Amino acid sequence: AVFLAISTPFLTTPIEYFNALFHHTKSVGGFTYWIAVSTFINLSNFWYIPFTAFLIATLYIYRRIKVGLNNDRYIDACAATVAVFLATSPKVNIQYTLTLIPLLLLSKSFWAEKHLKRNFILLISSAVLWLASSYTVLFVALSMDFANFKKLDLVILNRWNIIVTVAIVAFGLLCILPTPSGVRLHNAPIRVGIPESPDSAFIPGSGESVSQFLKHYNVNYVVLSFSPDFVDTYQGYEPEKDVTRYMRFKTVAERWRYKDVRWLIDELHSRGxxxxxxxxxxxxxxxxxxxxxxxxxxxxxxxxxxxxxQDVLLFNSTVNMNGKRILYADYFSTKVKSIVKDFGFDGVYLMDWNDWKIKGDKMPYILPLLKRLKSSRCGEIFVEGIDSTNDVNSTLILMKNADYVVLKTAPWVNRIYYVRTDDVSIDSYQRYLSKVLENLSGNEREHLLYGVYVFDYVDGWFTPAFELQREVNAFYRVGIRGGYAIYYSSRYVPYKITVGG
Incomplete structure (x- = not known):
């Protein structure tokens, strides 16, 4: 009755209403075995199976418990219903357990003296098993997704499917930890950690999350990344204003506020x-x-x-602001300066400003911004290098207009995942880096960094650990000693990273 009452305002558009009800039949949550199943099977063709299973199980529960309005077993029925939902629904995320736990703790049968110890052991064991299983199936799904494994519209189990599946999973397990130390990076002067967003590496107000991040990555710079809209729409520091919508990766909507970001900056500063x-x-x-x-x-x-x-921003263009056209670089740099000052950032890291598919000279649309940021004294300016293995001149120009240039060195990801048609082998990157270094003085070389491309949760790729070690060793041998930037240094990276040596 409550459900129908709430639904009444939407019944004027029944088609849209039912579309909303069944919106999640084609999507999968992050903490359920369905995330692995959906890798092999097109879930949209089988959505009715979990729905039917849930309906049958729910009817069975209510028939067995025989709920009454004044009966303590009403709570048992609610807990059992939520548990069945978690067990059958494809759309399950970890926060959904917050509904089940209070119901279990309120249940009188849970606190029965005869079974109290057993119930607690089962609860904790189930939680640990569920989390472990969830991360395992997530890794399997990422492995399949990375390999571009084709989904099946019908469940066809034959020996070739099984062989391919086992081979891919075995390959994925091989990628996790090839040596006890994992991937070893040299202890460079500049070590930059770049999470996909603050939410992929930290928890608002949690000093422990900061400790764990620094323990895992041992970096001395951290980049907190946001969309261009965060800058373009900035109107001053508002502690309670939501900033989550400007993050590339997010676990929960409206989780981060301005004051949470500033707390994180202060916490990182306190740790040097x-x-x-x-x-x-x-x-x-x-x-x-x-x-x-x-x-x-x-x-x-x-x-x-x-x-x-390729939807890159043109800072040499003009924008209409209150009836007056101004250079976009002027508008953007002014906003950046305000954010840096209000939040306490130590500098700026410019990301994803070019694309290898763009033909011609790419420098005119980034140089105006670099020059204005430099003159605005926004702290240290880091900028990604040109997305190429042969444009030495553009890299040298960037070196003169920024404090640090981070070269986009991702041979494995570019060849295997993005299937680029230009020359992006390790050998081509080595030749390119050698040419750049030949044109730099000793001091300038210290300001040239390379990218360590580890893992991208949003796009769904990761570099196998043994391949990443091979890339890191190759770039180090070329002579880049200034440092590196880790893309993306999040809590979801499936292998260990060690700094030293």
Whole structure:
């Protein structure tokens, strides 16, 4: 009755109403075995199976318990219903357990003296098993997704499916920890950790999450990255204002506020770590990949004149602000300066500003921003290098207009995942790096960094540990000693990273 009463205002548009009800029949939560099943089977063709199982189990529960309005067993029935939902529904995330736990603790049968010890052991064991299983199936799904394993519209179990599946899973397990120390990076002067967003590495107000991050990565710079809309729409520091919508990766909507970000910056500063304002300089689409990921770009979309090829931002264009056209680089740099000052950032990290598919000279649309940030004294300026293995001149220009240039060195990811058609082998990167170093003085070389491309939760790729070690060793041998930036240093990286040597 309550459900129908709440639904009444929406019944005027029944088609949209039922579309909303069945919206999640094609999506999968992050903490359920369905995330692994959906890798092999197109769930949209079999959505009725978990729904039917849930309905049958629920009817059975209520028939056995025989719920009455004044009966203590009403709570038992509710707990059992939620448990069945968690067991059968494809759309289950970890926060859903918050509904089950209070019901279990309120249940009189749970506290029965005869079975109290057993019930507690079962509860804790189930929680540990569920978390372990969830991370395992997530890893399996990522492995399949990485290998572009085709989903089956019908459940066809034959020996070839089994062989391919076992081979991919075995390959994935091999990638996790090839040596006890994992992937070993050299102890460089500049070690930058770049989470996909603050939410992929830290918890608001949790000093322990900061400790765990620094223990795992041992970096001395951390980049907190946001969408360009965070900068474009900034109107001053408002402690309670939500900033989660500007993050590329998020676990829960509206989880981070301005004051949470500033707390995190202060916490990292207290541990001797510098913090950079990371800005994605392109429009990225929302991605329905293990949840709804991607950042808001409403302001950018409302100003199409600043968008170039591959949706990168053109800072040499002009925008109409209150009837007056101004250079976008001027507008953007002014906002950046305010954010750096208000939050206490130590500098700026400019990300994703170019694309290998763009033809011609890419420098004109980034140089105006670099020059204005430099003159605005926004702290240290880091900028990603040109997405190429042969454009030495552009890299040298960037070196003169930024404090640090981070080269986009991702041979495995570019060849295997993005299937690029240009030359992106390790050998080509080594030749490219050698040419760049030949044109730099000893001091300038210390400001040239390379990228360590580990894991991307949103896009769904990771570099196998043994391949990543091979890349790191190759770039180090070329002569890059200044440091590196780790993409992306989140809590979900499936193998150990050690700094030293």
């Amino acid at each position: 770590v510098k913090v950079l304002l990371g800005i994605y300089l392109r429009k990225e689409k929302i991605k329905y990949h293990y949840g709804v990921q991607g950042f808001a770009v409403d302001w950018v979309e409302s100003h199409p004149e600043i968008l170039g090829s």
